[in-house]
Amino acid sequence: xxxxxxxxxxxxxxxxxxxxxxxxxxxxxxxxxxxxxxxxxxxxxxxxxxxxxxxxxxxxxxxxxxxxxxxxxxxxxxxxxxxxxxxxxxxxxxxxxxxxxxxxxxxxxxxxxxxxxxxxxxxxxxxxxxxxxxxxxxxxxxxxxxxxxxxxxxxxxxxx
Amino acid sequence: xxxxxxxxxxxxxxxxxxxxxxxxxxxxxxxxxxxxxxxxxxxxxxxxxxxxxxxxxxxxxxxxxxxxxxxxxxxxxxxxxxxxxxxxxxxxxxxxxxxxxxxxxxxxxxxxxxxxxxxxxxxxxxxxxxxxxxxxxxxxxxxxxxxxxxxxxxxxxxxxxxxxxxxxxxxxxxxxxxxxxxxxxxxxxxxxxxxxxxxxxxxxxxxxxxxxxxxxxxxxxxxxxxxxxxxxxxxxxxxxxxxxxxxxxxxxxxxxxxxxxxxxxxxxxxxxxxxxxxxxxxxxxxxxxxxxxxxxxxxxxxxxxxxxxxxxxxxxxxxxxxxxxxxxxxxxxxxxxxxxxxxxxxxxxxxxxxxxxxxxxxxxxxxxxxxxxxxxxxxxxxxxxxxxxxxxx
Numbered sequence: 001x002x003x004x005x006x007x008x009x010x011x012x013x014x015x016x017x018x019x020x021x022x023x024x025x026x027x028x029x030x031x032x033x034x035x036x037x038x039x040x041x042x043x044x045x046x047x048x049x050x051x052x053x054x055x056x057x058x059x060x061x062x063x064x065x066x067x068x069x070x071x072x073x074x075x076x077x078x079x080x081x082x083x084x085x086x087x088x089x090x091x092x093x094x095x096x097x098x099x100x101x102x103x104x105x106x107x108x109x110x111x112x113x114x115x116x117x118x119x120x121x122x123x124x125x126x127x128x129x130x131x132x133x134x135x136x137x138x139x140x141x142x143x144x145x146x147x148x149x150x151x152x153x154x155x156x157x158x159x160x
Numbered sequence: 161x162x163x164x165x166x167x168x169x170x171x172x173x174x175x176x177x178x179x180x181x182x183x184x185x186x187x188x189x190x191x192x193x194x195x196x197x198x199x200x201x202x203x204x205x206x207x208x209x210x211x212x213x214x215x216x217x218x219x220x221x222x223x224x225x226x227x228x229x230x231x232x233x234x235x236x237x238x239x240x241x242x243x244x245x246x247x248x249x250x251x252x253x254x255x256x257x258x259x260x261x262x263x264x265x266x267x268x269x270x271x272x273x274x275x276x277x278x279x280x281x282x283x284x285x286x287x288x289x290x291x292x293x294x295x296x297x298x299x300x301x302x303x304x305x306x307x308x309x310x311x312x313x314x315x316x317x318x319x320x321x322x323x324x325x326x327x328x329x330x331x332x333x334x335x336x337x338x339x340x341x342x343x344x345x346x347x348x349x350x351x352x353x354x355x356x357x358x359x360x361x362x363x364x365x366x367x368x369x370x371x372x373x374x375x376x377x378x379x380x381x382x383x384x385x386x387x388x389x390x391x392x393x394x395x396x397x398x399x400x401x402x403x404x405x406x407x408x409x410x411x412x413x414x415x416x417x418x419x420x421x422x423x424x425x426x427x428x429x430x431x432x433x434x435x436x437x438x439x440x441x442x443x444x445x446x447x448x449x450x451x452x453x454x455x456x457x458x459x460x461x462x463x464x465x466x467x468x469x470x471x472x473x474x475x476x477x478x479x480x481x482x483x484x485x486x487x488x489x490x491x492x493x494x495x496x497x498x499x500x501x502x503x504x505x506x507x508x509x510x511x512x513x514x515x516x517x518x519x520x521x522x523x524x525x526x527x528x529x530x531x532x533x534x535x536x537x538x539x540x541x542x543x544x545x546x547x548x549x550x551x552x553x
Contacts, residue, residue, distance in 0.1 A: 008458075022465045023458035153533075157508060158181050158194040159402075160286050160335075160515075 013047040062136040198400035213436035226254025250413040258407035268418035272296020282516025303518035310339035333366035336524035338477020368398035404434035505540040
């Protein structure tokens, strides 16, 4: 049941428990309990909204920053990752398998804001030995959702 | 001038709801639940193989029977999913959709004008009866019953058999009712078929869209049936590939050989691009099929539940992507109900009578639509139903 619930919630976190229960053919109370348990276990970490900021008048700049670091004895990459992910403007931090160590996804209001974050905050951390910043020019698809305009149903109205 | 037309063709019933369709097409803001094809696009990796085959210049004819590589994959697929195996060399024909396979099978098997009978259970897909007539057979209709969940029973079959009966059409999972024939249901009719030496045209185009725990069972896998069954399947429903026009027939080599002969003269071969795409579908498409089946199943549960809340009787369909609710309580014909629903709430559904007289009193509602579209449509059907009930009192 868990996988079915998660697959649906991942696409639509606003679905009602009643509809969710009907769709997977389970009992409402059981579904509610399962969701609560998964929230407590940290499997469900939040309910966010997919926003295409480009369609708003609000300016945002998104960057992917490759960061090379010197791992610290006894702590590996965890403590440097924590120092980076604590910045609220950092959206995501991943430990990578090759080329560089951490991939940081950062959102800022302006190009300048991102640039100064990298030069003032990120590069100056003791264990950071190098960075490479890539600015995102356009998001075509994010979180499994295509951000282009919505598809219309072009099928014939009747097919027997 | 002489009459240029064939009397047989002219006498074929035109699709009864053509008029109704024309009205719908003039209402651009109508929501339709009338489409009998998947709302999903063909999975991208399959489309990509089609594109790749074009880039490679694979724009030639294939052999009449279809690409050998594809036929081998079909054998592997049928063995893996439904526990039947066919020789790709002699027991298989790739066709232009499942529809062509139906036509070819009847034409290869029927001696025109000799009164040979084809039993067709209805409600069912609209092609069987005209194809039977065009092949020179006499169609014998079995009216399936709601109280049997629209399954074919042994008694109904026995009552329809004469010494002229040659073929039984077995259209399950069923369009338009969503009914399935489970293993036990098939076991009940198999001895009758064997005893009366009847061949079966088993149209299993919706096989992958079966929502029972055990899944679809093909009659060809049952003892004594492989040698008397023409199994028809295709890519349209399972892989959301309707527009690619690709299906296949499997069966005894003597029948397939004659079908291939007609196919060779009438069609030449199924579209090459589609055949290359289909190889990819069979090799790497199992997950896509499962994902779409899950999505349909969720919508199916949602619709059954909503109709139950509205108080409209509807048996639980375990196949295809249709539900078939009963509207007899309102005293309207299916056609009248559908027309009023269209006029008053702008929701288009298909009257059950489009699929045979026994569809009277029922509607075919397709759930090959997004949840949002379904919710919008059901939100319009409910007040309509309530209004009809109030007016009746």
